[in-house]
Amino acid sequence: MAAWLVRRLAASIAIIxxxxxxxxxxxxxxxxxxxxxxxxxxxSPEVCAALTRQFGLDQPIWVQYYKYLGGLLHGDLGxxxxxxxxxxxxLAEALPNTFTLALTALIVDFGxxxxxxxxxxxxxxxxxxxxxxxxxxFVNSMPTFWLGLVLLLVFAQRLGWFPVGGPRNPILCPRxxxxxxxxxxxxxxxxxxxxxxxxxxxxxxxYQRAAMLEVVRQDFVRTARAKGVRERRVLLVxxxxxxxxxxxxxFGLTFPFLLTGAVLVETVFAWPGMGRLAVxxxxxxxxxxxxxAALVASVMVVLGNLLADxxxxxxxxxxxxxxx
Amino acid sequence: MPTIRPTRRLTPxxxxxSLVLVVGCAxxxxxxxxxxxxxxxxxxxxxxxxxxxxSDRAVTRDVADQIFLKLADLGLSGNTVGDxxxxxxxAERWEWDTPTTLVFHLDPRARWQDGRAVTAADVAFxxxxxxxxxxxxxxxxxxxxxxxVTTRDSLTxxxxxxxxxxxxxxxxxxxxxxxPSHLLREVPRSQWRTAAFGRAPVGDGPYRFVAWRAGExxxxxxxxxxxxxxxxxxxxxxxFTPDQQVAVTQLIAGDxxxxxxxxxxxxxxxxxxDTQLAIYPYKGAAYxxxxxxxxxxxxxxxxxxxxxxxxxxxxxxMSVDRAALVRNVFGDMAKVPPGPMSQLFWIWDPETRELxxxxxxxxxxxxxxxxxDSDGDGIRDRDGHPLAFRLLVPTTSAVRRQYARLLQEQxxxxxxxxxxxEVDFSVFNERARAGRFDAxxxxxxxxxxxxxxxxxxxxxAGFGRSNYGRYENPxxxxxxxxxxxxxxxxxxxxxxxxAAIEILNQDAPAVFLFATENVAALHKRVTDVxxxxxxxxxxxxxxxxxxxxxxxxxRVER
Numbered sequence: 011m012a013a014w015l016v017r018r019l020a021a022s023i024a025i026i027x028x029x030x031x032x033x034x035x036x037x038x039x040x041x042x043x044x045x046x047x048x049x050x051x052x053x054s055p056e057v058c059a060a061l062t063r064q065f066g067l068d069q070p071i072w073v074q075y076y077k078y079l080g081g082l083l084h085g086d087l088g089x090x091x092x093x094x095x096x097x098x099x100x101l102a103e104a105l106p107n108t109f110t111l112a113l114t115a116l117i118v119d120f121g122x123x124x125x126x127x128x129x130x131x132x133x134x135x136x137x138x139x140x141x142x143x144x145x146x147x148f149v150n151s152m153p154t155f156w157l158g159l160v161l162l163l164v165f166a167q168r169l170g171w172f173p174v175g176g177p178r179n180p181i182l183c184p185r186x187x188x189x190x191x192x193x194x195x196x197x198x199x200x201x202x203x204x205x206x207x208x209x210x211x212x213x214x215x216x217y218q219r220a221a222m223l224e225v226v227r228q229d230f231v232r233t234a235r236a237k238g239v240r241e242r243r244v245l246l247v248x249x250x251x252x253x254x255x256x257x258x259x260x261f262g263l264t265f266p267f268l269l270t271g272a273v274l275v276e277t278v279f280a281w282p283g284m285g286r287l288a289v290x291x292x293x294x295x296x297x298x299x300x301x302x303a304a305l306v307a308s309v310m311v312v313l314g315n316l317l318a319d320x321x322x323x324x325x326x327x328x329x330x331x332x333x334x
Numbered sequence: 335m336p337t338i339r340p341t342r343r344l345t346p347x348x349x350x351x352s353l354v355l356v357v358g359c360a361x362x363x364x365x366x367x368x369x370x371x372x373x374x375x376x377x378x379x380x381x382x383x384x385x386x387x388x389s390d391r392a393v394t395r396d397v398a399d400q401i402f403l404k405l406a407d408l409g410l411s412g413n414t415v416g417d418x419x420x421x422x423x424x425a426e427r428w429e430w431d432t433p434t435t436l437v438f439h440l441d442p443r444a445r446w447q448d449g450r451a452v453t454a455a456d457v458a459f460x461x462x463x464x465x466x467x468x469x470x471x472x473x474x475x476x477x478x479x480x481x482x483v484t485t486r487d488s489l490t491x492x493x494x495x496x497x498x499x500x501x502x503x504x505x506x507x508x509x510x511x512x513x514p515s516h517l518l519r520e521v522p523r524s525q526w527r528t529a530a531f532g533r534a535p536v537g538d539g540p541y542r543f544v545a546w547r548a549g550e551x552x553x554x555x556x557x558x559x560x561x562x563x564x565x566x567x568x569x570x571x572x573x574f575t576p577d578q579q580v581a582v583t584q585l586i587a588g589d590x591x592x593x594x595x596x597x598x599x600x601x602x603x604x605x606x607x608d609t610q611l612a613i614y615p616y617k618g619a620a621y622x623x624x625x626x627x628x629x630x631x632x633x634x635x636x637x638x639x640x641x642x643x644x645x646x647x648x649x650x651x652m653s654v655d656r657a658a659l660v661r662n663v664f665g666d667m668a669k670v671p672p673g674p675m676s677q678l679f680w681i682w683d684p685e686t687r688e689l690x691x692x693x694x695x696x697x698x699x700x701x702x703x704x705x706x707d708s709d710g711d712g713i714r715d716r717d718g719h720p721l722a723f724r725l726l727v728p729t730t731s732a733v734r735r736q737y738a739r740l741l742q743e744q745x746x747x748x749x750x751x752x753x754x755x756e757v758d759f760s761v762f763n764e765r766a767r768a769g770r771f772d773a774x775x776x777x778x779x780x781x782x783x784x785x786x787x788x789x790x791x792x793x794x795a796g797f798g799r800s801n802y803g804r805y806e807n808p809x810x811x812x813x814x815x816x817x818x819x820x821x822x823x824x825x826x827x828x829x830x831x832x833a834a835i836e837i838l839n840q841d842a843p844a845v846f847l848f849a850t851e852n853v854a855a856l857h858k859r860v861t862d863v864x865x866x867x868x869x870x871x872x873x874x875x876x877x878x879x880x881x882x883x884x885x886x887x888x889r890v891e892r
Binding site: 104174 | 372374382383389390467468470471472474475524527528532533545547548549550551553569571573574575576577580583584586587588589730757758759760761763764765778779790791798799800887890
């Protein structure tokens with residue numbers, strides 16, 4: 011087990027280093043400059059030159075890379091040109107927002123997806139199965155931003171049940187320091203999390219239905235029923251545990267995707283998270299933020315896969331890893 | 335085939351409804367009277383830092399103008415010539431010792447928000463910072479005619495100019511927000527952009543800084559002791575949105591009270607249909623143009639193969655129906671400018687001579703120049719070369735992309751093949767600055783005066799800067815120089831400007847497409863709203879929400 015863990019960690023560090031290096035090189039080689047027009051006003055060449063010097067952009071790319079890696083090893087992610095603040099500070103504010111959004115969306119995605127998949131499998135080829143299958147296909151086919159806009163239009167603008175954007179009411183709850191403000195935060199979180207989670211849930215339901223149907227046709231399920239085990243137990247203990255393996259793979263991929271792929275949802279709902287931060291940084295050629303966003307994304311992918319590997323073992327003892 | 339028997343029906347969840355109920359029990363406060371208003375402003379931008387010396391973003395200016403004061407400011411007339419129309423702020427009065435020596439007397443009541451008095455030393459320090467090459471202020475070049483700023487006593491400060499010109503007073507007061515020397519003196523000049531002060535400033539204006547949640551909101555609170563009068567709105571909150579459409583959506587949904595500008599006809603219609611909102615039109619600071627590159631793309635030593643030809647440029651300009659383009663893109667919210675100018679400019683004169691829209695004359699000119707469709711493919715050609723060019727446009731601007739497509743079609747009808755180079759904004763900037771384009775659709779946001787923007791963008795002084803197309807005409811430049819420096823009076827200056835612009839128009843270095851008219855939208859409970867076009871929140875401290883119109887948002891206490 012320890013050797014496996016060491017190998018995985020070494021591979022993970024290599025992957026993260028490769029992603030950071032590639033991102034660093036690509037963003038620096040991309041056309042464009044962090045010093046352009048500001049709000050439709052020309053920026054003087056003298057100001058541009060001073061900024062370029064100040065942020066070390068006049069140095070060869072390998073020097074910049076060396077300095078960046080050196081800083082990274084000391085926990086320094088650099089200074090954002092566009093935000094005029096340490097990258098670490100910007101990430102520290104954006105990451106919790108994105109984590110909360112992604113985790114909530116994940117709960118919607120897998121909670122609803124699992125329940126629907128099991129329910130559909132239990133009613134295979136009946137009306138409920140067919141109807142839910144078609145609805146799931148429809149929702150799964152929707153672009154996330156479009157679903158977000160529809161939810162926003164209906165539930166925020168027309169009905170006024172939810173706020174149209176942002177993570178909190180800036181007047182009542184500038185900080186989440188009371189129960190009312192926790193509720194306010196949850197209220198603001200609902201539509202973006204549903205947007206992100208519903209589309210995923212539709213896909214998860216289809217995976218889960220297929221996996222359940224495959225498992226319930228196996229001998230051990232028939233045996234369990236023949237032994238008189240109650241149907242609920244057969245379904246939720248014997249069958250579900252064996253039908254979870256494909257879902258765990260999906261989970262390992264989905265979590266980092268939710269973290270990094272929430273760009274459009276964060277834009278539609280003015281949610282100040284990593285996605286919005288990264289997109290703005292790309293447009294402004296804010297290299298340190300772009301590289302840091304790639305670093306965070308790669309760490310999340312690696313962690314997601316590690317978590318999935320660990321969960322395999324929980325779900326199926328046969329594939330628990332032995333040492334060496 | 336084995337199947338699973340259903341075990342239990344799914345029960346509907348009611349968590350969301352109960353959550354909404356909990357949130358509905360929001361705290362309500364009890365502020366009453368004339369000083370309770372809260373204004374929530376939705377905006378698509380966010381300040382980079384609240385240090386006005388090193389940031390020229392519009393949203394930074396909007397916020398910083400509530401925290402820091404200028405010596406004096408433009409009046410509603412927008413007149414930048416002389417000092418008659420300026421309003422006192424930090425300076426309670428001023429006089430001219432000599433034609434090039436301006437003396438300001440500071441208001442002795444002025445205080446920094448930490449209690450210290452605002453002094454002449456702060457003004458001298460501010461000038462020093464704005465003009466220090468290590469600080470690299472974007473306003474440094476605007477202060478180049480000021481030779482020195484010195485103190486006479488703790489409340490008297492003297493500005494000495496290099497020469498006499500019409501906008502001396504404007505230059506002295508408009509660009510600088512006075513900064514507290516006692517709090518900033520120790521910040522190394524090369525590190526002003528990273529100063530902690532920029533994220534938690536202490537000023538001398540009507541509002542104090544409260545909090546800034548990056549990507550989310552920024553809050554200011556009224557300074558009840560402000561020496562020019564307590565502001566009626568006790569709290570200002572900027573909500574940062576990813577784009578203008580989201581800002582408008584927040585306004586319509588009631589999550590915000592104000593947006594600076596409704597850009598698209600759709601957003602204006604949405605705001606007009608909302609009975610809770612009031613609409614405030616005001617002159618826009620932007621103008622847009624199709625600019626021709628006089629140099630070969632990427633090689634400024636060679637002329638452009640097409641656009642060095644003045645007659646060709648004039649023909650292309652005459653083939654464009656600018657009025658139809660404005661109607662199509664902006665409806666009634668923009669005008670065709672009579673030259674390179676926004677509606678802010680006091681030199682705006684619809685009588686300025688321009689090339690007319692005349693497709694027949696344009697076609698005749700092209701034919702006379704030898705550009706005919708010899709092979710019947712719909713595109714004019716000469717000596718085997720098609721009349722074709724590429725048009726650079728940024729993908730981030732919906733307005734400019736729309737213009738590019740409409741221009742492409744108008745040129746196609748004339749037998750001119752235009753291909754669009756749609757690139758992201760950073761690439762657009764880089765290519766424009768390097769001259770790597772045939773033609774581009776660009777927009778400038780201008781100062782209230784033509785004296786800075788026109789020389790920067792349309793004279794030789796702008797080469798390598800913002801004169802991307804490298805247009806030059808000595809006759810035009812002589813007139814611009816005379817208009818900028820002449821002290822003969824505003825009328826004479828205006829005549830000189832008009833003569834200069836007419837020369838430029840006849841040269842057709844660009845097709846001047848639009849000058850925007852802005853529309854702000856505010857909740858109707860906000861009254862006494864006056865908008866100064868160059869800075870829409872400049873007079874915010876005089877806006878109010880009457881006691882009988884307060885909502886829960888205004889009354890709430892924390």
